[in-house]
Amino acid sequence: MATGTIPAADLPGGLDLQTTLESGQSYHWRREDGGMYEETGARGGDGWYATVVDGAVVRVRQVGGAPDGDLQWEATTDADPILADLLRLDDDLPAIRAATPEDPLVAAAFDAYPGLRVVRDPPFPTLVAFICSAQMRVARIHAMQRALAREYGTSVTFDGRTYHGFPSAEQLAAATEGELRDLGLGYRAPYVVETAEMVADGRSPADARGLAYEDAREALTEFVGVGSKVADCVLLFSLDYLEAVPLDTWIRTAIADHYPDCDRGSYAETSRAIRERFGGEYAGYAQTYVFHHLRTGE
DNA sequence: CGCCAGGCTAGCG
């Protein structure tokens, strides 16, 4: 078993591991202390989180408190580069904030969650998770992804425990709509099966990389169950488009309450307006802070 | 019981 420590105090802006993993952007980590990602879950901070990437198990926790406490990890391989990638540890949070126009809501959101980072999750699992996210609460999206991993993913044993990787497109394409409905996916079940089949046939969501932002969003909507909002989530939380601002119910409420002039009617035009209001290049970062701030009730 | 949750698709004008 490989182990290591990453001093979060050395990262620009630090890291809040729990908030980053439980703020509704990533659905591929599990808290090992039995926590269920309850919306009002206890904020311990000393719990382990685990994920499986390319067959490797990675377990990590933060000791000493966020945002400066050390990250301790245990894994089947060297997890330093994996964690740097998944948690975007190279992002310079103070520089990102400095590039974001400060208004009262944005300032309050940044102040409330120092060390919150946007994640960089693998493309296919992210695509499936956000197809499942339609009209669904965060805790239940987590439950769906756990069920998919348990039923269709490859199991890995590490340190005496069994972990389940998220299923590949081929594994998920072998599922039937009825099976996924039985797992509680509801009307999203056929979307997931059809998109898995598309990816198994060679069309990866990662192919959107390299396209201009709005072209990339259009390209992703070719997958079944993927509209503008889900496409923006995949672009922001997996494909490095930090300017993407997913317009979900919370952000639409924020626009109505705080930026009414940004409501231009259509998704595309409202998206442009709020993206500009949030400073363009890192607008998705501001969106992530505001989303979490509003959703946790302030 | 009604309402809501990180919306999308198909079908219409």
Place this chain on the structure above:
DNA sequence: CGCTAGCATGGC
């Protein structure tokens, strides 16, 4: 183009 009905499920 834009607009809307219908769609599953569980928690409060």
